[in-house]
Amino acid sequence: MTKSKSLTLLKNAELAKKFEEAAGKKHTVNDFINDFIHQFVSPETQKAYLHDLKSFFDFLKSGDVVIRHPNQIQGYHFQYYRDALMEEGYASATINRKLVAIRSFIKWAMSLKLIDYNPLDVVKLPKVRTDQGTIAFDDDEVVEMINAPDLSKAKGCMDRMAMVLLFSLGLRRSELVQIQMSDLYSDRGHNVIRIQGKGDKERHLPLNNFLVGEIENYVFNMQNFGFSFEADDYLLQSQKTKRCKKKLDGSTVYRMFETYAKKLGINKRVSPHSARATAISHLLDTQNTPIRDVAIFAGHAKITTTERYDKRRESLDKSAAYKVDYKKSS
Secondary structure (H helix, E strand, O other): OOOOOOOOOOOOOOHHHHHHHHHOOOHHHHHHHHHHHHOOOOOHOOOOHHHHHHHHHEEEEHHOOOOOOOHHOHHHHHHHHHHHHHHHHOHHHHHHHHHHHHHHHHHHHHHOOOOOOOOOOOOOOOOOOOOOOOOOOOOHHHHHHHHHHOOOOOOOOOOOOHHHHHHHOOHHHHHHHOOHHHHEEEEEOOEEEEOOOHOOOOEEEOHHHHHHHHHHHHHHHHHHOOOOOOOOOOOOOOOOOOOOOOOOOOOHHHHHHHHHHHOOOOOOOHHHHHHHHHHOOOOOOOOOOOHHHHHHHOOOOOOHHOOOHHHHHHHOOOOOOOOHHHHHHH
């Protein structure tokens, strides 16, 4: 009779400690939050949820309410927080994002039987207004913004590269700062860039000749300034070191847009998202690109999101109202 082979396992002390800590008693709400956010793979998602949950619990602390366990969260806590955000003038979409993080935390707690019911079900989220879109740049302003940086300096080269990518590819800030050299590749005669989008969804966009030239010039100029680029390096590098594994902070990109717009006398509220809105609107309104193609380009999960950027829907010249004519049908 053949003896069955058993697996020989070496004890992993580090793993054993993790299991022990996970099964251990939790003493503060932060213990639960840590367990909750680590179910997400993306570091960006973890960071976003952590920030929104911290804001909620800090709000409760300001009212002398200290939560130690999810079962202590009440519907009125959620309601007062919603009302406070509305009073502070946050956009409805921003408020919803902050509140969804809390709702997700509660649903997670319910799935683990930490609470018996959802105390937040009775509280409604504010309706998201879609009539106030992000302000876009006009064509002349796009050219002015791209040409504004001083290319005799490393920072100027990086600023131009950031704006060229945002205006040309309609990227989100989070997508821009995550681009690594290994994300640039060739496929069947196309120069392609891999974009890590929302929810860890990838999209692959071809680069036209203008973009290829811009990237090549950028890398060459940055190397002249002493910056090196290897496969795992970020395309947009920190100015503090000559080679950086740490991604550029999104707030830096935001300040960059504000600074150049102010210098150029662009007197409207613009941001990196304005560049994204500009690219999407340009494809829809000027190039008449099919909306489904634009949705794929922008990484929109739903066509309705892309439709918000379509100004043709508001065109009086092409309004369906002009086509109502009962005389012709009689």
